[in-house]
Amino acid sequence: MALPAETVGRLVELFRDGASNRAAARELGITKNTAARYRTILAFPPAPKQPNPRRSPLTVAEKFATFTRPAEDGHMQWTGRRARGHGTPVFNHDGRTLTARPVAFRIATGRDPVGYVTAECGDRDCVAPAHMEDEPGRARVRAQLAAVLGTTARRDACRRGHATAEHRRYGPSGDPYCGACREETRTREGAA
Ligand SMILES: [Zn+2]
Numbered sequence: 048m049a050l051p052a053e054t055v056g057r058l059v060e061l062f063r064d065g066a067s068n069r070a071a072a073r074e075l076g077i078t079k080n081t082a083a084r085y086r087t088i089l090a091f092p093p094a095p096k097q098p099n100p101r102r103s104p105l106t107v108a109e110k111f112a113t114f115t116r117p118a119e120d121g122h123m124q125w126t127g128r129r130a131r132g133h134g135t136p137v138f139n140h141d142g143r144t145l146t147a148r149p150v151a152f153r154i155a156t157g158r159d160p161v162g163y164v165t166a167e168c169g170d171r172d173c174v175a176p177a178h179m180e181d182e183p184g185r186a187r188v189r190a191q192l193a194a195v196l197g198t199t200a201r202r203d204a205c206r207r208g209h210a211t212a213e214h215r216r217y218g219p220s221g222d223p224y225c226g227a228c229r230e231e232t233r234t235r236e237g238a239a
């Protein structure tokens with residue numbers, strides 16, 4: 048079905064002004080398909096892409112930062128909204144809801160986390176990018192912690208009652224042992 052000449056004239060004007068098929072159709076009370084058909088007939092190029100009105104002028108990292116407040120010892124408080132129920136810090140960016148801690152993790156590491164992201168700084172509510180760990184990170188932290196605690200555990204005496212302060216020695220890889228016990232073992236082996 049052909050459009051009245053007057054409508055076509057208006058369509059040409061609208062297309063010249065950069066109107067999209069949808070916008071022109073709305074303006075003239077015709078269907079989007081009709082507008083598209085006439086765009087082809089009239090040999091107009093496709094309308095320039097309109098910027099997404101919901102598009103944030105801020106990057107994800109910048110938007111994240113607007114919801115944080117520095118706290119003591121490098122921790123960060125979340126001032127933005129929280130998911131209902133579990134209270135996880137979340138925020139909107141470009142029409143999407145993002146969870147704050149995975150974003151913080153990406154800011155700090157430049158990569159996507161594996162599994163859950165948690166604050167491993169002693170402040171469970173912290174959102175400081177440098178304090179975030181994903182699952183492999185947590186396993187690494189625990190292993191390091193176990194190693195540190197293993198070598199510095201404060202025990203007063205060994206299993207046989209030799210005073211730690213006096214007899215504790217360290218092997219080449221940093222593992223602790225009781226010097227007195229080792230001495231006794233050597234003596235016993237020497238005697239045997
Ligand atoms: Zn922290």
Ligand SMILES: [Zn+2]
Pocket residue numbers: 205206207208209214225226227228229
């Ligand atoms: Zn001992």
